[in-house]
Amino acid sequence: MNGPATDDVYLCQVDETISCGACCGLYNVADPTREGLTVLLARRTERFHAAPRNLEGLLAFAGETSRVEPGARPYPEFHHCPYVGLVGDRRDRAGCLLHPLGAGNEGIDYRGLSYYGGMACRDYFCLSCKTLPARWKRLVCSAAGDWHRFGLMITEADLLRAFFSEVERRAGCAIAISNDDAPIPVDLVRAVSAFIDLRVDWPFRPTDIPVANYFFEDRRYERPPVWYHKLDAGPSGHDDLLRELGTAFSGPADRTRAEALLDQCIENAATALHRRAASPMSTAINQNRKEPTP
Ligand code: SF4
Numbered sequence: 426m427n428g429p430a431t432d433d434v435y436l437c438q439v440d441e442t443i444s445c446g447a448c449c450g451l452y453n454v455a456d457p458t459r460e461g462l463t464v465l466l467a468r469r470t471e472r473f474h475a476a477p478r479n480l481e482g483l484l485a486f487a488g489e490t491s492r493v494e495p496g497a498r499p500y501p502e503f504h505h506c507p508y509v510g511l512v513g514d515r516r517d518r519a520g521c522l523l524h525p526l527g528a529g530n531e532g533i534d535y536r537g538l539s540y541y542g543g544m545a546c547r548d549y550f551c552l553s554c555k556t557l558p559a560r561w562k563r564l565v566c567s568a569a570g571d572w573h574r575f576g577l578m579i580t581e582a583d584l585l586r587a588f589f590s591e592v593e594r595r596a597g598c599a600i601a602i603s604n605d606d607a608p609i610p611v612d613l614v615r616a617v618s619a620f621i622d623l624r625v626d627w628p629f630r631p632t633d634i635p636v637a638n639y640f641f642e643d644r645r646y647e648r649p650p651v652w653y654h655k656l657d658a659g660p661s662g663h664d665d666l667l668r669e670l671g672t673a674f675s676g677p678a679d680r681t682r683a684e685a686l687l688d689q690c691i692e693n694a695a696t697a698l699h700r701r702a703a704s705p706m707s708t709a710i711n712q713n714r715k716e717p718t719p
């Protein structure tokens with residue numbers, strides 16, 4: 426399979442608290458809130474560590490997981506892996522309990538027991554990994570704050586592309602974060618964090634549009650279009666953002682407020698970026714930047 430081609434920003438496990446397990450079906454649960462998922466994964470991880478590390482023990486663990494964690498899946502045909510849990514010394518991030526580096530696995534790769542098989546677990550990379558430029562990925566890594574927000578945001582390739590393209594268009598320059606050590610302005614991080622807040626708790630998302638994103642290339646579950654005709658109005662200038670956030674308006678006031686929220690985020694980020702670009706240090710970074718455009 427194809428890995429990330431454009432750069433070397435590894436998104437699946439970033440640091441002690443930032444990680445993603447969205448392609449393992451992490452958010453495809455009845456309660457995908459941070460609180461709900463944390464409780465579910467903590468209990469599951471506790472049971473996993475008591476399970477014998479052999480074929481029978483690990484298959485029995487998966488069966489028990491299905492039994493004690495019932496609940497409708499928002500996307501019925503999107504597999505939720507019973508082996509996604511909490512990893513790290515303090516179990517502070519989402520990750521694969523079957524990974525060879527996982528606690529108690531003693532270097533043995535048990536991922537062959539998964540629904541898709543070990544090769545898919547090792548080699549799959551989502552569109553965000555493969556198509557988003559490094560400068561946007563690094564910014565989301567810095568702004569996410571925790572694994573729950575990160576996984577919900579980083580897998581939104583279309584949403585991120587629409588947001589950052591507009592930010593850079595308004596600022597008149599590309600975000601210049603050319604390497605891991607380059608400092609990122611606090612106000613830019615803060616603006617992106619506010620955008621992640623909107624992604625997680627978008628107030629105009631109707632209950633029949635799941636918080637989880639189905640981002641696979643077969644596009645089996647696409648976000649529905651925004652129905653402006655109910656407002657007797659044409660499409661918003663932010664239509665691509667509104668659609669990817671999952672939006673339904675109950676009246677014109679909703680639309681005005683939604684557009685204002687998005688505008689504020691974009692404007693704050695563009696202003697921070699413009700300010701940064703005007704500094705002598707960042708001009709040098711910009712001139713040396715070799716990233717491709719998305
Ligand atoms: S959805 Fe993408 S970033 Fe997240 S774990 Fe899968 S490949 Fe990694």
Ligand code: SF4
Pocket residue numbers: 448449506507508509510520521522523524536539546547
């Ligand atoms: S076994 Fe595969 S699908 Fe399941 S959590 Fe691990 S990497 Fe994800």
